[in-house]
Amino acid sequence: MTQEMVHSSGIVTVEEDNSWRYGEKNTNDSVSVTIVPELFKTADNKYLTGVGPKATTVYIRSGIPLAKITSGANVGSYGPYDKQATDGRQTKIAGLLESMVSVNINLSGWDVDDPLVGMTYRGDIVASKLPVKPESGAVWGGEFYDVEDDVVKPLSASAGAAGTPGPAGKDGATITKIELTQDTSSKAITAGKATLSNGQTVNITIS
Known part of the structure; x- marks a missing residue:
């Protein structure tokens, strides 16, 4: 049974979708990593939920494939796996974002309370239900x-x-x-x- 969490996003109510998990979450299948929030901000909002014209808070979806940044200014941090990236994130999927991450929207842009997040690195999943599906030839770590x-x-x-x-x-x-x-x-x-x-x-x- 998957756990569902409901969050308020200003005008929009958001329910966390954990359907990508197969069965219960284990307690020893994740590590803490630092993400670069700006990398999840794209024109099509594919990494987000709770988006709306009056939303003051949006959420980065749980289950997004994460990859380690190995070059550039953010070396050692993590962002969404992207085969078109050039900073190392195109190399291998390191894990999946464990839980939704809240992002506050203000006049200065995005504000994330804590970029330190949980990353699931092993377990049984339903790949077809991931919020963003990697290409069939993607390399998986973990x-x-x-x-x-x-x-x-x-x-x-x-x-x-x-x-x-x-x-x-x-x-x-x-x-x-x-x-x-x-x-x-x-x-x-x-x-x-x-x-x-x-x-x-x-x-x-x-x-």
């Missing part, structure tokens, strides 16, 4: 799995993503796909099946 229709797809190299070697068996076979079986009434995962690179399948027992 340890992320995309769970959709009970099929688990590794996204990160450490999770055995496509094109990266996972743990090998005696004959060198690696896991290429995991399918899970879910009880329709309880929604609990009851079993599964792993497909190997040699074409064999292995049944997964859930205890």
Whole structure:
């Protein structure tokens, strides 16, 4: 079950959308990083929610893919992953913005109370429900799995993503796909099946 949070944005009421999470959030899956708020300000407002002509507060959406800045004035900070960027943010997705970040709008521009935010670096997600979806060839850091229709797809190299070697068996076979079986009434995962690179399948027992 995902947690929903409701915020007031002047005239607009904003409900935090955590549908990109698959299941409950873990307590040890995030780190604190510093973001550069101005990088989330774009003409199409794709990173924001609560936008309106009279809104005094807008919110940077949770679940936005973040990337580390490795060149320029903001080295070491983070911004939205962008394959068109030239400051390092085009290289790899480091994690996902853990929670919405409030931005106050005043005469001088944007004002963020604290640019230190939580970044989720591992876990099960529903990639199709991310507020901004990376291109299919994007490189993922951390340890992320995309769970959709009970099929688990590794996204990160450490999770055995496509094109990266996972743990090998005696004959060198690696896991290429995991399918899970879910009880329709309880929604609990009851079993599964792993497909190997040699074409064999292995049944997964859930205890």
